[in-house]
Amino acid sequence: MNPYTDIADLIATLELEIQTLTNTIHTLKQEPKSFNEQVILKYIDTASTGKTKDYVRSLGVKSDKGSLFSSGEVSKLIKNGADDISPELLAIARDVVNMKKTKR
Structure with a gap:
């Protein structure tokens, strides 16, 4: 996990990681x-x-x-x-x- 300054920063970081993983999964599912x-x-x-x-x-x-x-x-x-x-x-x-x- 990356360093963070407060809970809002942690949430933003985690949401970005989720979006990145979602995009990766979408790419891998494409023919x-x-x-x-x-x-x-x-x-x-x-x-x-x-x-x-x-x-x-x-x-x-x-x-x-x-x-x-x-x-x-x-x-x-x-x-x-x-x-x-x-x-x-x-x-x-x-x-x-x-x-x-x-x-x-």
């Missing part, structure tokens, strides 16, 4: 609008670039270079984003990356 969003959702689901890479390969999708899709390409997609990925979804994926780094 992917592109293949890249599908990849990002799979990463959020598994928290693993390796499992996400395996998922993409199982769909028969190859990288832009025509080779098998790699974990590095998943990481690059999360880091650089793409025009067809919602900023909210990308932010969640980046939060997952940061959670994994903090966990170590």
